[in-house]
Amino acid sequence: DALERAVETEGESLVRGLENLVRDVEANKGDLVVTLADRDAFKLGENIATMEGSVVYRNRLFELIQYAPTTEKVHKTPLLIFPPWINKYYVLDLKPANSLIKWIVDQGFTLFVVAWRNPGQGFDDVGLEDYIDEGYLTAIGQVKAITGEKKINAVGYCIAGTGLSLTLSLLEKRKDKSINCATFFTTLTDFSDQGEFTAFLQDDFVDGIEAQCKADGVLSSYFMTRTFSFLRANDYMLGERPPAFDLLYWNGDSTNLAGKMTIQYLRDLCQGNRFASGGYELMGERLSISDVKVPLMAIACETDHIAPWIASFSGIAKMGSKEKTFVLSESGHIAGIVNPPSKRKYGHYLSEAPIENHEVWKEAAAYQAGSWWPQWGAWLAEKSGSFV
Numbered sequence: 001d002a003l004e005r006a007v008e009t010e011g012e013s014l015v016r017g018l019e020n021l022v023r024d025v026e027a028n029k030g031d032l033v034v035t036l037a038d039r040d041a042f043k044l045g046e047n048i049a050t051m052e053g054s055v056v057y058r059n060r061l062f063e064l065i066q067y068a069p070t071t072e073k074v075h076k077t078p079l080l081i082f083p084p085w086i087n088k089y090y091v092l093d094l095k096p097a098n099s100l101i102k103w104i105v106d107q108g109f110t111l112f113v114v115a116w117r118n119p120g121q122g123f124d125d126v127g128l129e130d131y132i133d134e135g136y137l138t139a140i141g142q143v144k145a146i147t148g149e150k151k152i153n154a155v156g157y158c159i160a161g162t163g164l165s166l167t168l169s170l171l172e173k174r175k176d177k178s179i180n181c182a183t184f185f186t187t188l189t190d191f192s193d194q195g196e197f198t199a200f201l202q203d204d205f206v207d208g209i210e211a212q213c214k215a216d217g218v219l220s221s222y223f224m225t226r227t228f229s230f231l232r233a234n235d236y237m238l239g240e241r242p243p244a245f246d247l248l249y250w251n252g253d254s255t256n257l258a259g260k261m262t263i264q265y266l267r268d269l270c271q272g273n274r275f276a277s278g279g280y281e282l283m284g285e286r287l288s289i290s291d292v293k294v295p296l297m298a299i300a301c302e303t304d305h306i307a308p309w310i311a312s313f314s315g316i317a318k319m320g321s322k323e324k325t326f327v328l329s330e331s332g333h334i335a336g337i338v339n340p341p342s343k344r345k346y347g348h349y350l351s352e353a354p355i356e357n358h359e360v361w362k363e364a365a366a367y368q369a370g371s372w373w374p375q376w377g378a379w380l381a382e383k384s385g386s387f388v
Contacts, residue, residue: 002237013239021236033226034235037248048246049090051101053113057142061126061134063115064142065089067101071108076385077180078110078147080139082160085116085131088253091334092157094246098340100373107377109384112143114160118255124217126258128166128265129283136167140178151180153383157337158307159265161187165319166275169291170283181383183376184298185337186307189289189315190276191269195308206266213259221254247334276318289315295323297379299372301336302328313358324355325379327372328365341371348372 005013024035042048053067081101083089092113093101104111114135119126143152156164161184168182194201213219235242242248268274279286298316300309309328316326329336330346339346351365368375 002234005238009239014237016239016241017236020239020241031222031226033222035242036252037245038242039249039252042246042249044090048095048249049093050096051093051099051105055115056112056146057139059134059138061117061131062139063117064139065113065115066146067105067111067113069108069110070102070105073387074108074110075381076388077149077151077153077383078112078143079104079153079155079380079384080112080114080143081155082114082136082139082157082164083116084158084160085255086159086257087255088250089113089115091247091250091338094250094338097342098246098338100338100340103340103373104377107381108387109380110147112139112146114139116255118221119218119258120256121217123256124213124259127260128163130258131163131261132167132170132283136163140167144178151178153181153183153380154179155183155185156187157185158187158333161185162189162265162269162275165189165289165292165315166280166282166287168294169275169287169289170285172291172293173285173287179294181295181297181380182292183380184296184312184316186301186304186312186333187298187315188307188311190311190318191271191273192276192314193308193311194270195311196305197270201266201270206271209266210263213262217259218256219259219262221256225252225254247338251334276315289318290320292319293321295383296321297325297327297376299327299329299337299376301332302330304333304336306333310358313355313361317355317358326351326355326361327375328362329372339371339373341373344370346371348375350375 025032051067053065055063056066057064083092093099096102101111101113140152154164164182168179171178209219268280274280275287276289279288298312300312302309313326316324328349329339330348336346347367347369349365349367351361353361353364355361
């Protein structure tokens, strides 16, 4: 492809590619980090992350955004979304045409979203217990206080879904009924099958990450950004400028990870799989996946390499909820979630089979054209009370 392009452009593509390479090396002080998207094409609050909202609470771990309603009446029970803390929250509000946040508000839900703090100095001792206590439990308490409701509905995306499941187990131990129902987007809770990440979860690799965390206090966003950027390294050979692509712009806007939390996640959950087998000692309780008992819906994505759908299914199967719905969306970790009905792009699978064996479930599954958003919206509406 690169040679054909070079012939077509009489070598100009190679010159442009070299200019792009030099620009990226200079911009990163000698390190090679491929620019994923045109950094000048987007401005936060102007043509990306544009939904109107207010920061109604903040502490050292997060800001809580309450979005302005767009309907005359709203469902009584509010919705609280916990996005992953590996990237910024606005993946769910890229532009109006594909904004899940806009769609949720337009359906008449009162919506709160957590925007996690990008960890810096002083975050080396911040662990999963802090994310649960100062993050999840505090945000839940704030939403209840602001709305005057005793129960709320919650969503956890990716690693924030893992954190939500730990929180739900803790709330069950404490006999706290604050969560009415839960939704998990591309969430792993059972790490018995590590799939493509097996090589990265061996001791030699994790030892290196642990040493880096202890030296810096955080795992720098540099490592995540560089890893993801290499997916587009071939653009240099083709002489292509970074595209004005909202999803890639967001992907390049990554965050640091708190040191202690990173090691707990890798050692205790990924390597040890304690939450799904035997129980995880945290905050004075033994947290177990079977303690998750609220009504739930889980959305996994068919070609997801980060949270493979079969591994996601395995965790949901082990949860203790009597009411479970599993949805398998086409596409991957982000595009399968950021999949607006208006695009009519990716469909999804639903099955009447019990959530026990993934092969049996998939065999019985029926394909549904279009986005899973309306299916989830109808389920959520039933759990959100009357309009007020």
